[in-house]
Amino acid sequence: MCACYSGGMFVKITTSGGRRYIQLVESFRDENGRVKKRTVATLGRLDQLQGELHTVIQGLQKVSGIEPSVSDGPLSLSFESARAVGDLWALTELWQELGFDRLRQVFRRTRFKLDIEALLRIMVFNRLCDPESKLGVLRWLEGVSFPKLPLEAIDHQHLLRAMDALIEHREAVDDAVSGLLRPLLDQDLAVVFYDMTTIRAEGLSQHADDVRQFGMAKEGIVARQFMLGVVQTADGIPLYHEVFDGNTAEVTTLKPTIEKIVQRFPIKRVIAIADRGLLSTDNLTELQSITLPSGQPLEFILAVPGRRYADFVELLTPFQSDCCEPAMVEITGEVQWQGLRLIVAHNPETARDKGAQRDRTIADLERKAVEWSGKLDEQDAGKRSRGRKLSDGGARARFYHEVKEAHLAHIIKVDLKSELFSYSIDESALTHARLMDGKLLLATNTPELKPEQAIKRYKSLADIERGFRVLKSEIEIGPVYHRLPDRIRAHAQICFLALILYRVMRQRLHASQSGLSPERALSLLKRIQHHRATLPSSQTIEGLSSITDEQARILTAMGIAKPTKNEQLTLL
Incomplete structure (x- = not known):
């Protein structure tokens, strides 16, 4: 071969x-x-x-x-820093599914040559992913890849101009958002929940029509603030919000807010459910005078504040005897009061636990009082003891402080005028407190709701209070550092849109029984990252990190498709 x-x-x-x-x-x-x-x-x-x-x-x-x-x-290879994309991908898909990208049409004739909808989307998503100041948004953008964003670069002034445009088109934005929300609502929308909260505001400057006013904050202190009213459905979907001056009385805000809701949504009947801040004799008179555009009176369910319980002792005493049955089950009933139905719910187990806790606290305070009195007597007798010498004034001040901390000053009366340390127990106040233990009092003008139904409706109000906690914690609406009233209103609008997305995510995650909160779901999705490397030939290779089974389940629960490496991503 x-x-x-x-x-x-x-x-x-x-x-x-x-x-x-x-x-x-x-x-x-x-x-x-x-x-x-x-x-x-x-x-x-x-x-x-x-x-x-x-x-x-x-x-x-x-x-x-x-x-x-x-x-x-x-x-x-030359690797760039990885950028988070999974959370923004989910929010972008949800934003478009709900139709919020159609807000672009609202801003077509704005005086600013900017994509206001895209800038608005950035600020809303930032409140949900990593809430920052408007300057902080720019820092946040350095570490994320934004899906389907028609922008190349932005600066601080772009964000402020977008906020100005948002307020200039406030009515059109509200109308558009109302239209986008209607498919999410029940056809028979009868019950809305209304509540207000205070939002802290910083700065000492003064401006015309300034909404930052000094008022009593929810924490019980006087602070510079503005007030935010929010209306939502029984399912937890936010419908409307309004910014009020920080010293505005809550009852004066209810009628105009309800009227705007009725104009925007097909509501034939409104049962407004609000917290204890709206109940006073004057407020009730004003509430009963509110008539809806349909001619129907405004119906309401309001909780009686604890400070007013003393007004109902005679009405509740017969009911108390009925509540002490051996069965110890929750009992409901009603009596008439000032032309309204006064609905009473009594939970014996709660009453027993609260009463036992109060008795233990009173006993602990009395032991301290006996100990301090004994020490004072020994000092008067000339007996020396270890530690600092105790005075009657010092014992009185310390004891009064602890009584106040325990919220028992209406029962344990400390004699602040006496030269000697002394106190007494107000037995009638203690009896009254025991009478009110475990009770919920509701005033309503609804004619046909059974007591159990009214109580169930009112307890759903806790959901809107959770919404306020979301605004203040996860979304971090305050403290607000903007000075101009319109910028404050724009900031509130951005946070309100973020709350809508949060609530929709929460609804879907709950329906899928995922057991995850929206913030936890977004934090897990944030681990889906965008990677980019450059070869020596200057060729660029891009890709996404692998999607785990847990991340895939979250996307499925929210009805969102998985992102792919072919998706258009913007690096700002």
């Missing part, structure tokens, strides 16, 4: 003058059939080509028509 040789090209390293060179060598046969070699080209010195060999190889592959492969030899 004959072995045939066809020749070929190969790379050879040669040494000359103490240096090593890379040469491209051809092997061939001469006319006599003998194998010969000749140097086709010297590629350069080996020590100078160490970092460029792969580029040379890729160049030769390109010339020869061979597709370069990332596995051909070692690569010197």
